[in-house]
Amino acid sequence: MRFISEIDSPADLRQLKVEDLQKVADEIRQFIIDTCSRIGGHTGASLGAVELAVAMHYVFDTPNDRLVWDVGHQAYAHKILTGRRDELHTIKQPGGLSGFLRREESEYDTFGAGHASTSLSAALGMAIARDLKKEDFHVCALIGDSSLAGGMAMEAINQAGHLKSRMIVVLNDNEMSIAPAVGALSRYLNRIKEAQSYQHLKEEIGGALQSVPGIGGSLRRAAKSFKDAIAAAVLPGALVNELGFKYIGYVDGHNVPMLVAALEAAKKVDDGPVIVHALTTKGKGFPNPEKNYYAYHATGPFDPKTGLPYKSNKVAPPTYTQVFGETMCELMARDEKIVALTAAMPDGTGVDKVLEKFPDRAFDVGIAEQHAVTFCAGMACEGLKPVAAIYSTFLQRGFDQVIHDVCLQDLNVTFAMDRAGIVGADGPTHHGLLDIAYFRGYPNIILMAPKDEAEMRDMMLTAIEYPGPAALRYPRGNGLGVDISTPPKKIEIGRAETLRTGRDVAVIAYGSMVKQAMDAAEKLAADGIQSTVVNARFVKPLDEKLIAELAGEHQLILTVEEAYLAGGFGSAVMELLEEKGLLENTTVVRMGVPDEIVTHGDPKVLLAGYGLDADGIYAKVSENLSSRSGKNSSNKRFRVVK
Numbered sequence: 053m054r055f056i057s058e059i060d061s062p063a064d065l066r067q068l069k070v071e072d073l074q075k076v077a078d079e080i081r082q083f084i085i086d087t088c089s090r091i092g093g094h095t096g097a098s099l100g101a102v103e104l105a106v107a108m109h110y111v112f113d114t115p116n117d118r119l120v121w122d123v124g125h126q127a128y129a130h131k132i133l134t135g136r137r138d139e140l141h142t143i144k145q146p147g148g149l150s151g152f153l154r155r156e157e158s159e160y161d162t163f164g165a166g167h168a169s170t171s172l173s174a175a176l177g178m179a180i181a182r183d184l185k186k187e188d189f190h191v192c193a194l195i196g197d198s199s200l201a202g203g204m205a206m207e208a209i210n211q212a213g214h215l216k217s218r219m220i221v222v223l224n225d226n227e228m229s230i231a232p233a234v235g236a237l238s239r240y241l242n243r244i245k246e247a248q249s250y251q252h253l254k255e256e257i258g259g260a261l262q263s264v265p266g267i268g269g270s271l272r273r274a275a276k277s278f279k280d281a282i283a284a285a286v287l288p289g290a291l292v293n294e295l296g297f298k299y300i301g302y303v304d305g306h307n308v309p310m311l312v313a314a315l316e317a318a319k320k321v322d323d324g325p326v327i328v329h330a331l332t333t334k335g336k337g338f339p340n341p342e343k344n345y346y347a348y349h350a351t352g353p354f355d356p357k358t359g360l361p362y363k364s365n366k367v368a369p370p371t372y373t374q375v376f377g378e379t380m381c382e383l384m385a386r387d388e389k390i391v392a393l394t395a396a397m398p399d400g401t402g403v404d405k406v407l408e409k410f411p412d413r414a415f416d417v418g419i420a421e422q423h424a425v426t427f428c429a430g431m432a433c434e435g436l437k438p439v440a441a442i443y444s445t446f447l448q449r450g451f452d453q454v455i456h457d458v459c460l461q462d463l464n465v466t467f468a469m470d471r472a473g474i475v476g477a478d479g480p481t482h483h484g485l486l487d488i489a490y491f492r493g494y495p496n497i498i499l500m501a502p503k504d505e506a507e508m509r510d511m512m513l514t515a516i517e518y519p520g521p522a523a524l525r526y527p528r529g530n531g532l533g534v535d536i537s538t539p540p541k542k543i544e545i546g547r548a549e550t551l552r553t554g555r556d557v558a559v560i561a562y563g564s565m566v567k568q569a570m571d572a573a574e575k576l577a578a579d580g581i582q583s584t585v586v587n588a589r590f591v592k593p594l595d596e597k598l599i600a601e602l603a604g605e606h607q608l609i610l611t612v613e614e615a616y617l618a619g620g621f622g623s624a625v626m627e628l629l630e631e632k633g634l635l636e637n638t639t640v641v642r643m644g645v646p647d648e649i650v651t652h653g654d655p656k657v658l659l660a661g662y663g664l665d666a667d668g669i670y671a672k673v674s675e676n677l678s679s680r681s682g683k684n685s686s687n688k689r690f691r692v693v694k
């Protein structure tokens with residue numbers, strides 16, 4: 053590693069000659085492969101953007117010039133070049149570098165990222181701020197072809213073309229999202245590429261005709277006007293002519309000198325926004341990438357020679373995602389009104405199985421969560437039963453659509469929220485901790501969370517058959533390994549399930565916390581403390597009758613949820629008891645995530661940090677019972693646990 057060991061900041065990179073930059077890129081690529089083969093990461097996405105990172109930091113005077121990365125999952129080379137090379141091996145690890153971009157992590161991370169399609173809006177904001185403050189620097193956003201199709205990016209293009217502020221957009225076009233890119237915009241970008249190849253061909257033909265004595269000139273002129281007509285019809289037309297962007301491209305996104313030249317040209321455009329269209333290959337340099345594109349967008353550790361993941365002998369139960377995909381196929385085979393949707397996450401949600409089996413009734417809408425929700429609403433108006441499988445964190449994007457288009461109109465749309473709770477290595481941008489709060493405050497929708505994968509199947513059927521909106525949340529990772537061989541059955545809406553009874557404490561757990569509550573109850577029983585454990589099943593509607601009874605029978609109620617406490621399940625229980633005047637004789641202790649940003653790391657450790665595991669619940673019950681018995685030593689119902 054001759055070059056990169058000497059590069060501690062982009063200023064060092066800018067000391068090099070252009071001729072050396074390709075070697076720098078080669079070294080960075082090898083460094084990423086070596087690092088990711090050990091610890092995993094967004095390997096393929098980052099390998100595709102190595103030359104782009106080198107060229108951008110070479111051409112722009114970062115951090116004075118502002119580089120804005122979209123999503124940030126492809127920015128490993130950027131991290132290496134901006135003083136984080138020696139920490140790259142900590143990426144996504146507890147206490148280590150973020151897998152995305154964070155302003156707190158580096159002055160070169162001009163804008164925090166993790167969710168897609170934000171870069172153009174942020175960059176435009178920076179450009180306008182620069183103009184208003186009469187400062188002088190470049191603003192350059194890098195966005196992938198799929199993120200460009202996201203609604204926000206389109207909205208930013210609309211405004212950028214209107215404002216005519218100076219701004220550079222680098223389009224990292226690899227024709228891929230996590231799965232192959234979908235949609236008309238992706239076809240449009242292909243047409244640009246095809247049109248330009250055609251143009252080059254025409255130029256060659258034109259040159260050849262010119263040399264034919266006598267008739268060459270006129271034929272060439274005819275060919276040129278034909279070429280111009282074609283070019284006008286299919287070249288970047290809409291973006292360049294109609295929307296006010298200049299266009300430079302396309303450029304080989306793995307050729308650093310060419311990228312440097314294109315970016316230098318873009319810097320000279322001073323009368324409005326300009327797009328540099330770079331063609332890249334996702335996973336460039338990844339061993340054997342062609343076979344399985346899902347396998348290298350983001351990887352676990354892998355064999356650097358073969359690119360294959362290391363085999364684990366551990367036999368694990370199927371994931372919630374797998375069970376969801378299989379159950380959808382089962383239910384869709386029985387009911388042809390059911391349709392399935394994903395927003396660019398077919399494998400992540402299990403909808404890949406459905407797309408294979410029911411290609412006409414399953415849709416990948418691209419990175420377009422807002423559209424996905426309202427698209428479902430439209431289908432529901434016509435009597436279909438859409439199921440939108442969207443990660444809890446990404447459904448935040450579609451909040452108003454959920455409220456205004458689905459709930460207000462009381463439409464039969466099911467939201468299957470995967471990755472609800474603490475997701476682990478992807479960190480704050482990806483934790484799904486808010487969905488209870490963002491759904492709970494609006495009428496019509498029912499909200500539920502299963503205690504295990506068998507109950508998830510039942511809830512899927514319950515939600516689909518419910519005539520109005522319904523949502524279920526379930527965690528990332530493996531199920532509990534329970535029997536899922538029986539067909540899904542509907543469960544009674546708003547009815548909780550009492551799993552054990554005891555007089556000392558009632559623990560009401562929601563979703564993923566039910567198992568932890570049951571394990572805690574075992575430990576408490578060993579100390580002589582008798583617990584009631586309730587699987588809440590629903591946060592909306594709550595099982596009011598049961599909860600009121602619990603409050604009458606127990607002096608201590610504990611609510612446990614893998615979500616933010618504010619506006620969460622425990623809040624719902626408190627509100628109910630307050631409304632019914634039942635808070636006087638019982639103490640309610642809410643367990644969940646407090647009002648703080650949850651970092652990235654091992655989900656088990658993070659959960660344990662918030663007391664959201666069996667040990668934490670055990671400790672919380674013990675602590676509360678002992679403090680109560682301390683306050684009131686005549687109360688013999690509680691045993692003091694030290």
Ligand SMILES: Cc1ncc(C[n+]2csc(CCOP(=O)(O)OP(=O)(O)O)c2C)c(N)n1
Pocket residue numbers: 097100123125126166167168195196197198199200224226228229230334395396397419421446449
């Ligand atoms: C709002 C939102 N939805 C979904 C995702 C999940 N996601 C992360 S990267 C990615 C694909 C991005 O594709 P593209 O913009 O073309 O960049 P590439 O990975 O191909 O470089 C998706 C769907 C996300 N980060 N944010």
